[in-house]
Amino acid sequence: MPRTLLRANSNNRRPPPPSRGKKILDPRKPNSKMAEGEFEVVPIPQVSLAPDQLSRKFLLCQVCNDIYNEDGKHTRLLPCLHSLCFECLNKTKVNDQLQCPTCKVTHNVSNVDKTCPRDNTRRDLMDFVKVKRAPTAVGCTACPSNIATHRCRQCAEFLCGECESAHKRVNATKNHILLELEKLKQSSDLDAFCRQLLCSEHPDNDLKLYCTKESCQKPVCMMCAIVTCKETNGHKIESADTVANSKRQIIRDQKVKMEDVGKQIQSVTNDVKAEQEMVSKLRKSVEDEIDKTFDSLEQIISRGRADLKKTLEDDVMVKQDNLKTQDADLKRMRSEIEESSKFTDQALAYTNAPAFLQVYQTIQNRLKTLTDQFFDKEPHEMATFGFHAKGLVSEIQSKVAEMANIWSVSAFPPNCKVEFGDDLEENKAATFIVKLKDFQKKGPFKDGGLDVTDMKIIIKDPKGKCAETECARKMKKGSTDELEVTVKPTMTGRHSLEIRVLDRVVVSKDFESKPGTGFAAVVRGSRKEPSPQKTPPVRREVPKPEQPATPLGIQKPDMTFDRDKAHKDVSISADGKVFKNISAGDQTEPVPSNSRLQKYKGALCAKGIKYPGRYYYAIKMEIKVKKPLDKSNLVYELGIARKSVIGKNLVVEGEKFAWSMIGAHHVDCDAICLHIAHNNHLLYHEVLTKNETGSTMERVFGFLLDTEFGQWKVFDHKIEKEICVVESVDCSEFLYPVVAGYNPNSVEVTATFMDV
Template sequence: MASKMPRSAEFDEQFLTCAICMLHFRDPRILPCLHTFCKECLQHWATKQQPLECPTCRKPVSLPDQGVDGLKSNFYVSNLLDFAAVKKGAGPGVPCQVCEGKEGGARAWCVQCAVLLCESCTNTHRRFPAMKGHQIVTQENLEASEGVSSGFKRKAFCPKHEDQVLTFYCEPCQTLVCVACTVVDHPRGEKHNPVEIGGVAERKKRDLQELLEKVEPREKVVRAALSDVETEISELPTSADAAIKEATEYFDQLMALLQDRKEDVVKEIGSRRQEVGKCLEEQKEEIEFELAGLTSASEFCKQALEHGSDVHVIEVEGQARQRVEELLTTPADLAARPSHVVFSEGTAVAEFRDAVAKAGCVQASVGVDASKCSVEVKPAVVKCTNVSLLAIKDKNGQLCSVSKDDVTATLTDLSGQAVPTQLQEKGRGLWEISYTPEHTGNHRLDVRVKGQSVAGSPYDVRVQSSHTPVLTIGRKGSGEGELSAPVDVAVDKDGNIAVLEQWNQRVQISDGKTGQSLRCFSVVGDGGLWGIDVDSDGQFIVTSRNQLFSTDKQAIGVYSREGELTKTLIPDCLRNPRGVAVLKDGRMVVADHTQKSCLLLQPDGSLIREIGKGQLQDPWFIAVDESRDMFFVTDFWAHKVHVFDLEGNLNFSLGKVGKNEGELQHPSGITLDPAGNIIVVNWANSRLQVFRPDGTYLRTVAIVKGEGPWGITLTPDGHIAVACEWGHCVELYTYK
């Protein structure tokens, strides 16, 4: 049942104070959110704010038709105020509030009128018919009362019959009524059913008790959470100061390492300077010694020719010949010595800047909203490492950091067997969930953050065979999202897939995760398109033939990120361009079918050197490994992949003709993974294979489903995109 009212000594001034005027309540009224304010304060608040909101919790308030007057009175607060005032004012010597002490001191309290009465005024008060039902509490009862007794409560009178107490409740109307109302306005019948309020009140008390039992557990949890938050607030300065200290020490160590390295390099430059200087001095001395001998011999020969007699010439010619032959037989080494000390960057500034940007990670534990978190799940491939991306967000939908212990991910197969998963934070609020399923079929991925299931969890994960593409982009056609004879693919600066279409004469950009077409632009190439790559500025480099079967006017088109043709390169050295690979500095390596070689070109298209002449039969596509100054080219009719350095030397070739694993049969597209492994696809039997950097066979990724695989590329999220010319699509395969 409801708990008793508090003792007067326990009254909290804040409980009896209006949050608007900060005074004791005057005619307290209850809002739908159960917060109480003075009637007058609410009326004033409503004139200043539309729509009206609760001043405490900001919950929108819909007032009844009567406005603030229609809100229910808070009788509980009114009774507490009355009781507090009486207990405070009913002491000895307090005058009657009716006769103002003329008849004597206050001896009683009228609960209904809320006034102190002397004995004489009390007797008079009781004789008035209109006040017959008023509750009178004597001074003895007041002094004996420690709490607000059941009798110390104002009776509620009928608004229509002011002398009648509300003693009935009409349930169909849900209205309190008096005895008179049960006769006039609410007679018992089909529409009205007035019952005594005692039974109704008992039922309502039970309902309130049930509500209380529902609220109290949650209230305890919220209070505990509030206590935890207050504790965390108090501990926040300490943790932040500790983080600042750790960050300072961390970066001080990095700067110290850089300073030490700087001193070592400067010292080494000084040492090398001495070595080079000594070498040059020795060379200088040797050259000067030889020059002195040559000068002496030359002068001797000149003197003999100009001033010597025949006898003298005959006598000295042999000696002079011996000396000159001696000088010419043992000449000094005139080859250039290292004359400069050059500093070269072991790590490029741009790369170091990127690494520095990732140095140190700041994490702040905040309130995570599991309903706003999400997981990006892709079709998985059996016995391959697959990744799903978890985004952890707060209640505002912003990415937020949590500790690894707060995140759990469980993958189960069809039999309910758990598949091991790994979690790795990739950035603020972003986590990679990786797993290697052993069986095909539907799996379930359960993801929780701080013990709560992420929205949509558990997720369905479809595990398929390795020879099944995880995504197919396009179908035959010329419309948006359709492809016609795609011949090559590249990844743009945003991680999207750029597809070069032969028959549609365009480049179409598609989302590498969903396959959705984002945009496309036309390219020039009447005689055919072949290769595409993206330079360091995000521009698209496209090789094409401008006139069918022409041996001149071969072109390399440069297109902006938006697809505008910025320049056209027409090198005199180019005859029939095919695949192209662009280096970071803008240089290009282009395969030339007619010349059976590869051309290393400057950014402006001028020739640096021709590579592979006499060693290549039919070069198709190219991949470059700048870390080793090497490039790889597929030789279609030779069934090989040749590896050259950028100086033009053939390092090695790989490939044995055949249809089996580790064998090549008309290799076409080629790309490299970050470890330097060589990924190549056979045009003839569609086998997509991986070879180690030294050319030894590693494994088969898949047998490409689409017909006529041409150019390939590796996407940032670990998939191999294959342009299937005859299948009119691009297929993506998981790359382990």
Template sequence: MDAFLKCSVCQQQFTLKGPVPYLLPCLHAVCETCVTSAAGGVISCSTCQREVNLTDTRLPTDVVRQKEIFHLTVKHRPTELLCTNDDDGNQAVCWCQECEEFLCEYCQNMHSSVKLTKKHVLQNFGSMEPTVSNFPAFCIIHKYDLLYLFDKSCKKLICARCRLDDHADHDVEELDVVADTVTKQLNHHKNELSTLQARQQSHMQNIRQGTESTDRTHNSLIETISHTFQSLRSQLDQREKELLIDLESQTKETKATLHAQLTTCEEEWKTCTGALDYIAKVLLYASKSDLVELESYVGDITRNYLETAAPQTHVVPRAVFNTNGLSTLKSNISVFGAILPREVDEESVKDKDTQTDDDLMADLEMKHKMCIEEKENTEKRASKTMDVLLGVARECGVHRLKSGVVDISMVLKCIHLKYDKGRVILDKVHINTEGDLVNRKSDTRPAGEGRLKEYRGTCSTAPLPRPGCPQYWEVVNRVSLDKPLTGRKLILEVGVCREEQRDVAHCVNARSSTCCMQVAHCPTHGGICRETWKKGKHVLCLPDTLPNTAGPSHTLHYGVVYDDARKQIVFIDVKENKVMSTLDNVDSSQPLWPMFGVYNSHLLTVSMTLVVGSDINMTEEKKAMIVKALS
């Protein structure tokens, strides 16, 4: 039962005597019942969910599936087949392909004995295999003439007499020649689709292997994370023990000091008490002469006691738990660790020259946390330490946007973008020996596939990394006009777009999910403007970018900030030191590719230099401008 085909609309099985199958544009089959009863003349294929408007589309009979149903019936349901030669209701046992008749046992014997049909090849159901019938049909107009010609103009089979009558001026070719040509085309399509299917199979295998690798990575990272935090807990426990021991030691030392002071004070108090007792006795028992004689003794002792510093009120020293840096430590712990896609080996990220910016920042943060955990470290010293560590990071183009803030969202990466030389349209633009993108065709034509066909420029060699901290790059453009521009003429473009939108037109401003900044002649303002575009819509136009006159070259310096976390893109005029435009709610659901375009070589000359990494001059003023734009 499962071997029989089903209608792609009603899911009913096709049968040999049932509704005729029709071929949909998606190559799936629909039964005649669904075609004739389609509501509103529209049917929807349940296999691929494609809708077909029957008023605009004529569906051909699916002769291939008709023959498939025929052979499936012979193979799986032979008892349903009755003799069609005499319609006597007998069970059919064989098939005559020339007569296109089912034959019972009696008719089979008669068929083989009659002179006219005894040479026909009869196929028994048990050994019957799918075969192609090449017996020509007869013309419905000229009943005894064979249809062996194909009219390309009318797209139909004709006979020789039809050729002389109504099809005399048409393009006609023999059926065998046309069939051979179509067979070659189908074999070509088959080979192409087989190659595509093999690539898809390989891709699916890679995805499955990636899933297995992801599971292994997941289990490995669980152990790594558990080990890391267990190590941190052990370190915290050890630090707690050290502090408790330190507290016990300081408490013991303080109590010993206080005990010694108490002993001294008690001895002095006893001595003073003895002197007071003796003076009291003198006053009670001594005569006047005795008083005169004892005055020097008692006076000297009293003066000695009085000259000794009198005991002061003693302030007992209290131990204090110094929590300087605790808030910073908590903040760092809250952002400690990140699950990042790794495209390099773990050993290689330890090397500064090959270390990714995200890994570098994670390393710097860990060093910063270690500094915070030191006993004498304070928040002020921690900030200075972070500045020192980031000083090393700046060699890789990493900058902290705000002093005293360790949040990774306030760390700016000057990423190392590169022009993709292999995608440049060499008859429109090229990358010169200095590495600049210029709007002149190349004198050489290096071989290679994958070049852009429409876009007048190039893209980066890789998409922007995501997620992470804000990323930044700059372009320096030297522009000179051969003559004043008119109409809407593009000069240059900088922006981002999805992978599939890199080569849909000569520029990306009109495409969805794109953001770009263009320098172009603007008919509205009558001069050269800086225009910002988002998802095909014009956002902002800033006039007076440069004079619209022929003459010496002008330098235009722009910066681009991409923040995946905030979903923002910022375009900066570096020369004017101001933000031109901030685009919010940027669609970053798919990786974005930086794009660089230069245009109209017959009207002007433009050379675009890409400035990245540590080559970018990151001033404090520029940092403050970026922070304000992102906040």
């Protein structure tokens, strides 16, 4: 607890000597609301810094490094709460502009006395430092050759032994309080060193009053109040102590607000530092990924690797420079607040009201400036960049510069917005605008960076489950920072949209999805009638179906897998109806490799389907999880494709003449999910089973290929419900149903052609 001072309402000029560590009576500042004999508890001003620190920080001019004095080198307080001696201030200012040598802030000093007031608090602090450093070396004020032993509180003078005795004999001073220097050295109280300021117009009078008139606002003596600051002229005179107490409270309140801002700055500084560390860690991770990819390409792409690292270095330097600049600005602001806080504590420690009032406005202006200063509450950069190298190993040298890129996103969440248009409807695709900006409100992408950015657009349904993860997105034409994002809510209610870069949320927005109003919303699974595609110029003979056409004109061919062309890691039953994924160690018969699929771990149907006609077939899918799948592991693929594209890659999805549905581990759902996509637009998503050992799934999917309208429809065969419609299917050449199964060590996949 701080030591305190009991202030009494008394007419005595000075209180009795204080006892060290005890409460003392101080009648110098009477409270008009107190009755005689009552006491008010007030803090005794104390100093916590060591003498050398005090001297360096408050008693030396920051330009000439000389100690302040009472003459030409007296202290002048700048608006930033740093100080200069008066001589250096006049030498340093240029055209009424003065740059602080400490913080480099430039001030307008056209009115020096108002902008940079004289700081008389330093005089008392000088005496305090003298005693704290070496009380035995302090000279007597009247007899400089003699060593002082006491200090008179009222006269503010150091006294030797003889002067002390004389002080006690003279009637004018015999009641003054004399303090021993050795005892003062052990104390941190400044109260004993506070001297009364004298009026410059009436040197024999103390400055005990304060004129509150707007044009005056200064301490005055009794004579000034009578002669120059007359109430008849609009002046209002109050006790300097009363005004000082009020101003001190204003400063204390302002200091609390300023320190709250300082805490916010420190919090943001910590976030900036953490982001810097994440940028550095991510940089290392991206470098490792670059190295891993390019090591497999040997010397052909060594130059490309160096170029990409340089690009990464440039992008990282931009981020780090922005973060370092922000960090430096925040540290500077924090330092200014800490320095101002310390100075304010020092100023508030003085009970010398006139001295304090002379610097009050400067202190208040500085504290308000620091409190109101603007700063971003989040780091200017995020650790959001990465390395894109899809398909690089299998491509030739000329494709390196085109396919491998360093992407970097500088999205600043407070500047990013989502703009929805009309109300969204269930099962109806809608496009909205996402505006992404960096902290300078500029575009966050490099040229072409959107296409390779590790960005996810997450749609969560009202139940909190992930409904869509791969929404169509593209840069708005003519824009560098506006994305057109297309979504298709699968149910009504409040949905949540999140745009993530490397799983870092950049934009988050809720929206409502209303019930659909179109015909398709009322009659589920009804046949659509889009504009038919052009009839191919050359028609080939279509093989006669194994079964006659139904009354509705839908043919149901007998489907079997081509055993001779199936991948070596799958098993086909003798009748060609059943497909299973197997590991290499489970093979029971020799597998010739020349005619089999090499990359595609699946099988295609023995017969194809082609315009004209409508064809329906069904496949029963069975899944059993042996052990949990890793992130995004594939489970199966069902689709149709031209024979020319089957086997080029691990899946047919994404090929020009292929359409399919994928079953895979989905990170956001942490489950095995079904995804149907077309032209980078997610058409359907559904959780099939948990990603847990022993989990199973059995489902019969029906497929209707309408060659007249170019549609591939997917059904839940058992309940006869349409799941999804894929448009713009090119049926001008034979299309073959395909099935693939993956990761046999983690999941068993069985696909069976059903009799329909």
